[in-house]
Amino acid sequence: MSITLSEAGQQWEEAATSHLLAPGELDLSHKVILYLEDISVSFDGFKALNKLTLTIDAGELRCIIGPNGAGKTTMMDVITGKTRPDSGTAFFGQTLDLTRMREPEIADAGIGRKFQKPTIFENHSVFENLELAMKTDKRVRHSLFSEIDDATLDRISDTLKLIRLAPDADRSAGRLSHGQKQWLEIGMLLMQEPRLLLLDEPVAGMTDDETERTGELFRSLAGRHTLIVVEHDMAFIEQLGGKVTVLHEGSVLAEGGLATIQADPRVIEVYLGR
Ligand SMILES: Nc1ncnc2c1ncn2[C@@H]1O[C@H](COP(=O)(O)OP(=O)(O)O)[C@@H](O)[C@H]1O
């Protein structure tokens, strides 16, 4: 059997994208960006995660809810390599085994995490914070005083617009409001071009107006990025509009659209009805 040159080219391309990726490159050929399967984590015999199985598609905006102690933060710790699971598998794309990677390798592979307390440089300007956060070629010493090229300048200016801090670019980060500091930290994460963003209670302490703007920001990021958002604020989750996963006692209790979740008697029992 013979094939034409163009068929051969096409086959080669398919092989190249499905099997011959450079080490560390993200393989999204099955549209899934994150697979957790039967993940268990115990602390002194207590199961914080108990055979947790969860799949996230590339580009999704997934909300995770559940009572305190359900294992939401521990799940993020496993994804980012901070906590090693006792058992189970965790894959980023088709090929990257998160349980065998160290925290910096996972961050480099494209998983960014936002903690509740912003870790911004208070004494630097908003602009400088974004510049400092950027993934730079490690062979080239980078400092605030080196020349910025046009492409970098464009990226910083795009991010400033996205996080609504363009008018505040030259302000000292320490002088921003609580909500603006959170946005700046999200902007700093974005400068590292993450594929998957983990956000643990991102609107805690924000005003209603800031919360709504944050929702708009997340919606605009979905598609290009994948977001996993842990939150308690139901109005915010409704605004995000994605699929909702309910965690309880370290595993998935229910999953689906918010309306379905809110009508689920098991979810009302353990979480919503309190
Ligand atoms: N490092 C740790 N050492 C001991 N217990 C922990 C540790 N981290 C979390 N836990 C326990 O695991 C359970 C799940 O915690 P966590 O993942 O923080 O829940 P959530 O974020 O859903 O509130 C809780 O009972 C918590 O006390």
Ligand SMILES: [Mg+2]
């Ligand atoms: Mg938590």
